[in-house]
Amino acid sequence: xxxxxxxxxxxxQPGESLELSCAASGxxxxxxxxxxxxxxxxxxxxxxxxxxxxxTKQHYADSVQGRFTASRDNFKKMLYLHMGSLRVEDxxxxxxxxxGPPYSxxxxxxxxxxxxxxxxx
Amino acid sequence: xxxxxxxxxxxxxxxxxxxxxxxxxxxxxxAKLAWYQQIPGQAPRLLMxxxxxxxxxxxxxxxxxGSGTEFTLTISSLQPEDFAVYYCQQYDSWPITFGQGTRLDxx
Numbered sequence: 765x766x767x768x769x770x771x772x773x774x775x776x777q778p779g780e781s782l783e784l785s786c787a788a789s790g791x792x793x794x795x796x797x798x799x800x801x802x803x804x805x806x807x808x809x810x811x812x813x814x815x816x817x818x819x820t821k822q823h824y825a826d827s828v829q830g831r832f833t834a835s836r837d838n839f840k841k842m843l844y845l846h847m848g849s850l851r852v853e854d855x856x857x858x859x860x861x862x863x864g865p866p867y868s869x870x871x872x873x874x875x876x877x878x879x880x881x882x883x884x885x
Numbered sequence: 886x887x888x889x890x891x892x893x894x895x896x897x898x899x900x901x902x903x904x905x906x907x908x909x910x911x912x913x914x915x916a917k918l919a920w921y922q923q924i925p926g927q928a929p930r931l932l933m934x935x936x937x938x939x940x941x942x943x944x945x946x947x948x949x950x951g952s953g954t955e956f957t958l959t960i961s962s963l964q965p966e967d968f969a970v971y972y973c974q975q976y977d978s979w980p981i982t983f984g985q986g987t988r989l990d991x992x
Contacts, residue, residue, distance in 0.1 A: 799981075801929075809921070809929065809972050811981040823979045826886065864919075864934055870976040871919035873940060875928035 766790045766874040768860045773879030776850050784879060786843040786860030791874075794818070794838040797863035799872045800845050802856035812858070813845065814869045823869065828854075850883045857881075887912055887975050891984035897992040900963050906987045908956040908973035916952045917977035923986075924969045932971075933958065963989075 772784040786798070800812040813834035814823045822834050833846040843860055857880050861872030888911040898904045908918065916936040921929040931940040933949040936956055946961040960967055968991050973984040 808970075808986045809923075809974075809983045811974070811983060814979075814981065823981075825980045859928060864931070869981075870917070871931065871934050871974060872929075873931045873934075875930075877928055 766862060768862065768874060768876035770858060770860045770876045770879040773858065773881045775882045775884065778851055778883055778885055780850050780883075781846065781848045782850065782881060784845040784847065784858055784860075784881070786845075786876060788841045788843065788860075788862070791862065792866075793841040795866040797867075797869040798834075798836060798843045799861040799863060799869075800834060800843075801859045801861055801872065801875075802854075803859070803878070804853075804856045807856075810856070814863070815843065816869060817867050821869075847881070850881075852883050852885075855881060855883050886980055887914060887978055887982050889973055889975055889982050889984035891971075891973055891987045893987060894985070895988045895990060897990045898963055899992045900965060902963055902992075904960045904963055904967075904989055906958040906960075906971050906989070908951075908958070908984050910954045910956075910975055910977075913953045914975045914977035917975060918949075918951070918956050919974045919976065920949055920958045921972045921974065922967075922969050923972065924966075929972065960989075965991075 857878035860876040862874040864873040918936045920933040923929040937949045
């Protein structure tokens with residue numbers, strides 16, 4: 765079955781950088797787009813980024829454009845989110861999620877359990 | 886950016902009754918809408934995509950409808966496990982956007 769396991773969260777100071785990882789298994793990783801979605805504690809879902817199945821295309825939310833970079837390694841079946849110039853408002857649980865249809869970027873159909881990033885001075 | 890607005894913010898319904906949740910898009914999104922259920926402390930679960938297609942394993946009491954800018958998620962007979970937060974999400978255009986959520990409470 766599909767498994768997505770995020771790691772790399774922690775407590776950071778504003779302006780610092782952090783990289784999250786997501787290990788995927790149980791499906792043909794190289795044929796699916798992958799998403800990052802975040803959720804501030806007690807708040808709603810906010811889509812962050814999507815990487816195409818082959819890693820050649822990325823899309824970002826306006827709130828992270830220019831600061832965050834999503835990438836993937838299809839050989840290792842890993843998804844990454846490099847988070848730069850962190851802000852207090854980036855504090856959230858970060859979920860890795862698999863796209864529904866192959867070769868597209870649409871709706872996540874399987875989600876990891878999330879990793880918590882806290883940005884505080 | 887397409888803004889998704891859900892209503893109501895909170896809905897209180899008794900077990901066994903019907904619940905109707907609404908989602909409105911700020912511009913037309915065809916039927917490129919998904920619904921998710923999130924139980925506190927858990928990851929979201931995909932319920933519906935294409936506005937009206939149930940995801941794998943989702944019970945038939947969940948149904949979705951709508952196209953363009955107005956969408957509805959209906960739960961025909963609420964079970965105890967259905968009390969959760971529900972989100973709609975559009976995937977017609979980038980950036981993907983979610984609604985702010987509707988919390989479904991036990992009355």
